[in-house]
Amino acid sequence: MTTERTEPGVDGRGTVAAVRPRTAGRYEPLGLGEVRIDGGFWADRQRLNRDAIIPHCDEWLERAGWVENFRAAVAGTLPAARKGRLFTDSDVYKYVEALAWETGREPAPSSDARIGELTTLFRSVLEPDGYLNTFYGRDGQPERYSDLAWGHELYCYGHLIQAAVAHARTSGPDDDLVALGVAVADHVCEVFGPDGDQGICGHPEIETALVELYRVTGERRYLDQARVFVDRRGHDTLGDTMYGGASYYQDRRPIRELDAFEGHAVRALYLAAGAVDVAVETGDDALLDAVRRQYDRTLARRTYLHGGMGSHHHGETYGADFELPADRAYAETCAAVASVMLAWRLLLATGDERYGDVIERALFNVVATCPADDGRGFHYVNTLHRRAPSVVPDAENPSLFRTGGMRSPWFTTSCCPTNVARLLASLGGYLATVDDGGVQLHQYAAGTVSAALPDGAAVRLSVTTRYPEDGVVAVRVEAADRPFELSLRVPGWASGATLAARGGAADAVEPGRVTITVAAGDEVVLTLPMAPRVTVADPRVDAVRGCVAIERGPVVYCAESVDQPDVDLDLIAVGPDPVERDGIIELAGTTVPAPDGDDAEPRAVTLRLTPYHQWGNRGVSTMRVWLPAG
Amino acid sequence: MTTERTEPGVDGRGTVAAVRPRTAGRYEPLGLGEVRIDGGFWADRQRLNRDAIIPHCDEWLERAGWVENFRAAVAGTLPAARKGRLFTDSDVYKYVEALAWETGREPAPSSDARIGELTTLFRSVLEPDGYLNTFYGRDGQPERYSDLAWGHELYCYGHLIQAAVAHARTSGPDDDLVALGVAVADHVCEVFGPDGDQGICGHPEIETALVELYRVTGERRYLDQARVFVDRRGHDTLGDTMYGGASYYQDRRPIRELDAFEGHAVRALYLAAGAVDVAVETGDDALLDAVRRQYDRTLARRTYLHGGMGSHHHGETYGADFELPADRAYAETCAAVASVMLAWRLLLATGDERYGDVIERALFNVVATCPADDGRGFHYVNTLHRRAPSVVPDAENPSLFRTGGMRSPWFTTSCCPTNVARLLASLGGYLATVDDGGVQLHQYAAGTVSAALPDGAAVRLSVTTRYPEDGVVAVRVEAADRPFELSLRVPGWASGATLAARGGAADAVEPGRVTITVAAGDEVVLTLPMAPRVTVADPRVDAVRGCVAIERGPVVYCAESVDQPDVDLDLIAVGPDPVERDGIIELAGTTVPAPDGDDAEPRAVTLRLTPYHQWGNRGVSTMRVWLPAG
Structure with missing residues (x-):
């Protein structure tokens, strides 16, 4: 079982948010079986995720009736029995994705059983042609695809497919959940293919999901369909909204033509992640450069100190350049999760360690901020200035609307808890990569990396650190089939960092990346300056x-x-x-x-x-x- | 005809936003026939209102189908034919109110005809029991009063009643429009009386309208019903909203218990205006003091430099104390109109000239800012900082959503154009008051005041000024049956102001109010310092x-x-x-x-x-x- 988990899927690594190994990306990602966090800041949070956050999500998905919606679909009691907003199916799928990563990280039979139970339930709701949604298409419900701008049907598919991809990468591709993801993906390609319905979903997500499913299955049509969606967008076909016209949906101009992200932050970042996936897999450097240019400008001008994005409560949108009010910072948790997803893809694609800095900032200051100490409350909004004291919602008195600014157990739009759960469960996948030369460490946590280099050479590293409590990161090469290059990210803020190798003197290293050739038994110590x-x-x-x-x-x-x-x-x-x-x-x-x-x-x-x-x-x-x- | 216009109604003065003469108010308001603006800044805007803004509103109310909704109601083609959001009836009523004030200010047979035509139309939609709304109650429409929190039915009545009040004050009370206002007011009292439906409307407006109708008709039940609505509010009966819970609707706590205005700014200010009306007419000093205390705190801590209120685009709500972002200032035009309404009531009730300062600030910097130079575009939002250049919407490319920040010909929620139209048409009524001692000038514009003091003594003043181009305001007593006290507001910003009487030396006067006894033939010159x-x-x-x-x-x-x-x-x-x-x-x-x-x-x-x-x-x-x- 454990063996299967560590080398499960078509791509062989159990990777999160992967470019396909040995394709256009600069670095290859590693799987959850290859990178293990076993102590410190992030280990604490992965434990909280497993023990509290994930069970809490399950409890509230049931309490809110969002799982029950699927049962009601089977029972034929929709639409009367339906609970929650039109996109709640997606939160159930994201919970399943979190379970899939978590059970890959640390096996748990009860989680396997829950995934199986829910997969069976989803399967029961799947229509013969591959359509799947609890809000549409039945008597008394809106018709399928009758409101693509706001309907979230493809968005929901995207999260179901992501759950299937996670399960494929941790438990193998021969699986009912993967088959379900394939069924809805096939349906999407049938309905929205080049000669089909020319629509796009108001909320991007399907794009990156389709590319990820392509990476797992090798089925090219999913990649092609993702490309179709990326290129079809930006021609003002979704209509106006009270949140600022077509830009809200990233439908004002094609993504290739924009200068900075605009509109709804999560939408913009999910779309950009999908566009990078398409660009990498199709060798479309122009598209990659376009996204990178926009993201770089967005990071420089439309990003809060803590790495959060989205200045406007109204519409959850980006503001103008430098419009970054501290007291009205929206900085939705999901936008930080999405920024991590995008930065990771750009790091893999380009090797630019500045994207590692972006990931680190968002992780420590938004993702880690979201859950309460007890894992049972969540920031949806991550303000930088709380002017007036506010009651803290709890399970008896939840503040179900998201804008109060304090943590709450759940929300009417409850995307953030499950988004953090899936990211924390898969966090090990964001720490290290390999390339022909060796191993790159991008984030620092106590743990181990046991990976095969592209030529098959096995290496095993242990990382000892109390980071970020202190700045000393000791990396020991426990085993290596051959000497290799070890690269360490030196954060942009770390002026004065030093590196000492094999017990030698500490040499100054510049922010960016430091690379040293190492062999079995070597130890290198990176020391980052931790003065305020x-x-x-x-x-x-x-x-x-x-x-x-x-x-x-x-x-x-x-x-x-x-x-x-x-x-x-x-x-x-x-x-x-x-x-x-x-x-x-x-x-x-x-x-x-x-x-x-x-x-x-x-x-x-x-x-x-x-x-x-x-x-x-x-x-x-x-x-x-x-x-x-x- | 002209005579009838100048002394028309039960209250004898054609006053705007009046306390009832000789009741609890400190000052008595004057009617549109008694104060005339004949040159300068505000005369220009009253001309623009008559020649452009009011016709523009008519054109767009027809273009948007919001008048047509009433015709469709008569034709029986609702709900299929209905256009616009659920509260559009109110904008048609506000347009009629503007017409009523304007035809009182400056007679126009075509306006009289339009008022008559629309009144007949409204009357045709009135149901036998006094219910009137184009959005509710027909087959296929929501039921009457099925959603008081968001339904705006009482809000719409309020604006219809205000139109009736304006018409009564400018054209006399024996009128079809006044009868219509009485019919819906009677209906409201029947349905929502002390022993009836215990509901309140999510959007205050009915409260002040009922008191004003009481002032016109003398019918006490309208005042009693307004008091019922004020006291019934604040007990969290309207439910939660995505805009911040019950505070959005001013339903979190009773108005008597709050420290500052909160929630939706226009709602809060309309409610406060109604509460002052109730307080003055019932001698409820505790209620008056409560509103005054809240408003003073709101002015000190939650008001922009230009007098605008409402810091949040999301929900159009007040922010916390001192949360006043320049670049995301919402400062809805209607909130400034409402602030003028409230400040006027408090000025009349208390005689505190600081409320005259508030009116002046809001008038010159928000109300005057709203309409474009050509009177065919309107700011809904009045930001203090526009970061990014934006296209300017025009009639061919209107930006119908309100948050773009530039003037647009119309909006899907188009409350502001008609609100400015009714205020500009009735502006003369905000300039001066009388009391037993004499005449008070609160705002400065070239023109005349011809009024009877409470004891019947007639006075006539002319005001010569180019204010605010320069700071010299010359007031000449053209005629007076007896000597009287002339009070002039000295704005809070006007340190160094002087007053010269009867050709004498200029004496320094302090901000606040300066009072001097004058007789026919006297001239006093107030000089306000106009250095930047x-x-x-x-x-x-x-x-x-x-x-x-x-x-x-x-x-x-x-x-x-x-x-x-x-x-x-x-x-x-x-x-x-x-x-x-x-x-x-x-x-x-x-x-x-x-x-x-x-x-x-x-x-x-x-x-x-x-x-x-x-x-x-x-x-x-x-x-x-x-x-x-x-």
């Missing part, structure tokens, strides 16, 4: 003019009111010298008198800053990342 | 930290890109010394190098600032009110 850093924003970001933010390593810090009960966080001026003390960062400053308050003199205060990803776990509070400097 | 002023925001308004805004008199200025083609308005640092030159304000500063640009040295620039209310009339542009200071 003071960050000032681009002067064009009006919202945080005159403010500073404190970062330490990959982690963004914040001031939360519970740590400074006597300070109004909106009436302070901080100094320039953060000091770390026992895991807390202290920052001296003064109070600022309120214009409408009493005439109290400014007084000296010392703020206690904690990692942003921890905020909101200690009851009602206010919080700010960007601190007025004085 | 530099404004710095409260330090808690993060969005504009480190910025300044330039104001001159009551007018907020802005930098528009069309006036500085070689400057990126987001990469500047301005100095502290604005200089007025030929109607333009010049402000010296320097460019700021872009972090990602070439290494150009900063260069000196001189920005040309123009009144904010003029912006967006010269094609594609960017704009900012708050300018980074350096």
